[in-house]
Amino acid sequence: MTATTSVRLRNPYLVFVGDTTNPVDAKTGAGIVQWRRELVAGQLRFAGNQLDLGVPDMSISEAREAGVQSLLLGVAPVGGGISDAWVDSFCEAASAGLDIVSGLHRPLESVPGLAAAAQGSGARLINVRMAPAGLPVGNGAPRSGRRVLMVGTDCAVGKKYSALALTRAMRERGLSASFRATGQTGIMIAGEGIPIDTVVADFIAGAAEVVSPANAAAHWDVIEGQGSLFHPAYSGVSLGLLHGSQPDAIVACHDASRQTVHGCPHYSVPSVADCIEHNLCCARLTSPEVACVGVSINTSGLPAGSRRDYLDRLTAELGLPCVDPIIDGCERIVDFMAAHFDAVTDKKPATGDEGAGCAT
Amino acid sequence: MTATTSVRLRNPYLVFVGDTTNPVDAKTGAGIVQWRRELVAGQLRFAGNQLDLGVPDMSISEAREAGVQSLLLGVAPVGGGISDAWVDSFCEAASAGLDIVSGLHRPLESVPGLAAAAQGSGARLINVRMAPAGLPVGNGAPRSGRRVLMVGTDCAVGKKYSALALTRAMRERGLSASFRATGQTGIMIAGEGIPIDTVVADFIAGAAEVVSPANAAAHWDVIEGQGSLFHPAYSGVSLGLLHGSQPDAIVACHDASRQTVHGCPHYSVPSVADCIEHNLCCARLTSPEVACVGVSINTSGLPAGSRRDYLDRLTAELGLPCVDPIIDGCERIVDFMAAHFDAVTDKKPATGDEGAGCAT
Numbered sequence: 001m002t003a004t005t006s007v008r009l010r011n012p013y014l015v016f017v018g019d020t021t022n023p024v025d026a027k028t029g030a031g032i033v034q035w036r037r038e039l040v041a042g043q044l045r046f047a048g049n050q051l052d053l054g055v056p057d058m059s060i061s062e063a064r065e066a067g068v069q070s071l072l073l074g075v076a077p078v079g080g081g082i083s084d085a086w087v088d089s090f091c092e093a094a095s096a097g098l099d100i101v102s103g104l105h106r107p108l109e110s111v112p113g114l115a116a117a118a119q120g121s122g123a124r125l126i127n128v129r130m131a132p133a134g135l136p137v138g139n140g141a142p143r144s145g146r147r148v149l150m151v152g153t154d155c156a157v158g159k160k161y162s163a164l165a166l167t168r169a170m171r172e173r174g175l176s177a178s179f180r181a182t183g184q185t186g187i188m189i190a191g192e193g194i195p196i197d198t199v200v201a202d203f204i205a206g207a208a209e210v211v212s213p214a215n216a217a218a219h220w221d222v223i224e225g226q227g228s229l230f231h232p233a234y235s236g237v238s239l240g241l242l243h244g245s246q247p248d249a250i251v252a253c254h255d256a257s258r259q260t261v262h263g264c265p266h267y268s269v270p271s272v273a274d275c276i277e278h279n280l281c282c283a284r285l286t287s288p289e290v291a292c293v294g295v296s297i298n299t300s301g302l303p304a305g306s307r308r309d310y311l312d313r314l315t316a317e318l319g320l321p322c323v324d325p326i327i328d329g330c331e332r333i334v335d336f337m338a339a340h341f342d343a344v345t346d347k348k349p350a351t352g353d354e355g356a357g358c359a360t
Numbered sequence: 361m362t363a364t365t366s367v368r369l370r371n372p373y374l375v376f377v378g379d380t381t382n383p384v385d386a387k388t389g390a391g392i393v394q395w396r397r398e399l400v401a402g403q404l405r406f407a408g409n410q411l412d413l414g415v416p417d418m419s420i421s422e423a424r425e426a427g428v429q430s431l432l433l434g435v436a437p438v439g440g441g442i443s444d445a446w447v448d449s450f451c452e453a454a455s456a457g458l459d460i461v462s463g464l465h466r467p468l469e470s471v472p473g474l475a476a477a478a479q480g481s482g483a484r485l486i487n488v489r490m491a492p493a494g495l496p497v498g499n500g501a502p503r504s505g506r507r508v509l510m511v512g513t514d515c516a517v518g519k520k521y522s523a524l525a526l527t528r529a530m531r532e533r534g535l536s537a538s539f540r541a542t543g544q545t546g547i548m549i550a551g552e553g554i555p556i557d558t559v560v561a562d563f564i565a566g567a568a569e570v571v572s573p574a575n576a577a578a579h580w581d582v583i584e585g586q587g588s589l590f591h592p593a594y595s596g597v598s599l600g601l602l603h604g605s606q607p608d609a610i611v612a613c614h615d616a617s618r619q620t621v622h623g624c625p626h627y628s629v630p631s632v633a634d635c636i637e638h639n640l641c642c643a644r645l646t647s648p649e650v651a652c653v654g655v656s657i658n659t660s661g662l663p664a665g666s667r668r669d670y671l672d673r674l675t676a677e678l679g680l681p682c683v684d685p686i687i688d689g690c691e692r693i694v695d696f697m698a699a700h701f702d703a704v705t706d707k708k709p710a711t712g713d714e715g716a717g718c719a720t
Contacts, residue, residue, distance in 0.1 A: 198562070202593070205592055233498035240595060264500045
């Protein structure tokens with residue numbers, strides 16, 4: 001990504017927990033530790049807080065001595081606000097030269113005294129939920145490298161987790177693979193990316209093209225999805241991301257216990273088969289040879305005894321590896337990809353004749 | 361539309377032409393005069409300018425005496441800038457209490473002296489290209505009233521013109537119909553609307569729901585389309601608009617001489633039949649009974665002698681009224697709509713079972 005359209009976080013990180021005691025509110029911090037442990041120097045907890053991310057406790061002065069470059073807000077309370085109790089720590093960190101990185105709605109610039117503290121030391125205030133300036137409109141031109149995009153039967157069904165788990169499994173297999181983030185938590189884990197749902201509508205596909213740029217022919221970008229083509233509020237985000245990503249492959253993500261679409265009780269969640277078919281038919285506009293290479297299911301809402309049956313039945317129905325990445329990992333999806341895609345082949349440029357989507 | 365999410369222009373209008381001599385650059389002003397002649401008091405041309413919109417010349421003081429409420433920028437030069445030569449006129453108009461209305465990229469607030477002039481008189485500076493604040497996310501809940509949306513094989517194929525011509529034909533038939541604008545020129549013609557392609561991605565469908573709100577059961581909103589599902593840069597805008605509009609009907613718009621997608625030479629324009637099929641299959645998510653009721657073709661790029669044959673062949677192929685609205689008007693589309701839709705029927709609420717889009 002170019003400097004004009006993205007920021008790259010500086011590591012190592014100090015993850016801010018503060019006075020947050022609810023593990024659900026600290027999911028961002030837990031995700032950073034889970035997926036990027038090697039970049040995390042420590043956590044900053046207020047005195048007496050028992051919530052533990054499992055990394056060393058560290059004060060800001062200790063962090064500075066340890067070479068920490070950024071304070072990452074690892075917490076996201078309901079409402080997305082910034083507690084007054086946190087301000088002194090943020091200002092101390094910024095004064096010490098640490099970048100402050102937030103995925104919350106409220107801009108860091110609005111925190112009293114923080115902009116001045118950062119200006120004095122040269123620290124950056126980075127709001128990863130805000131789209132960068134200067135994004136291009138999409139151009140749809142074929143680009144080199146391979147890309148696999150997570151798509152969903154709904155939003156909030158585990159697309160980010162699936163992308164991260166798949167990236168890890170591909171790397172363990174020796175493949176060249178990069179997780180590409182399209183949402184705020186993903187960006188904090190990846191260290192860069194674009195929050196695609198905050199981009200102005202005309203630039204969705206262009207932003208997706210920037211997120212997963214041309215790369216070596218054998219390299220895989222594993223792209224975090226957003227929303228769902230079946231969500232009446234967010235389908236536009238998902239289609240722009242699908243077209244801009246030019247995916248060679250998609251992985252369908254689904255929550256086995258979800259019945260109606262998130263926030264829209266009038267709408268049933270589609271079947272996994274329908275989700276795959278519709279995404280493939282739309283994706284062919286910019287990627288005529290796109291294929292589905294696997295299905296990632298969150299089975300945590302099913303009775304423990306029925307999860308294996310559910311996955312086995314779906315595998316038989318679809319003829320695709322269907323896994324719960326938390327139970328099974330993503331190795332079987334990597335197996336399928338290895339069989340489907342030859343080692344390294346030059347990509348054919350897309351031709352206009354193949355660009356008519358579903359209707360062809 | 362509510363006050364928080366849209367502005368309503370105050371008429372009558374004085375249309376600003378200034379020193380613009382190229383008719384192509386004055387398309388906005390010509391459109392306002394063509395479709396809203398009754399709201400236009402006059403035009404403001406600089407001395408010696410021969411470009412004539414066909415309405416009375418008027419100075420700002422004359423306009424004020426005539427009760428004019430708004431100065432509408434009827435010109436859009438290449439690049440979208442505001443000429444220094446226009447500034448004195450804008451400031452004079454704002455000082456006289458006229459709202460200044462612009463569809464250009466540059467915000468009116470950046471014109472030296474203009475904000476102060478407007479503040480002194482209470483005039484408003486209205487940038488119709490900017491999305492309003494406070495838009496909701498879409499909810500997909502069924503709403504009353506009927507809606508027909510223009511969809512395109514590409515962008516810039518005549519969707520706005522088609523919507524305006526269809527609205528006029530429906531009204532002449534005695535139907536209750538409103539043109540609903542989704543782009544800056546359409547907003548200046550309609551006097552209200554939302555520039556859908558400038559909305560933040562998460563709010564596209566929500567904006568579309570606001571543009572065409574619940575209405576009387578027999579009322580038709582005729583919604584200006586944007587972009588195309590087949591455009592690799594703008595498909596997200598088009599899908600969000602399609603889902604948010606919940607259209608009972610679509611009209612497919614096409615430029616008969618367009619070969620490749622606007623700005624994307626790698627992509628062929630789809631056939632009209634493919635365009636209809638793909639739009640219907642996507643639209644069924646929020647409007648299960650949606651139907652295509654006609655095709656609007658810009659035949660101006662064809663040899664004059666072949667236009668009738670082209671339209672007749674397409675009519676036979678599709679079994680739908682295919683018209684060039686400039687040659688034929690839209691009466692045959694209104695005929696088809698009258699036959700397809702009963703006089704007034706209560707709408708069925710959409711059920712989740714029918715919400716699986718294409719793949720069902």
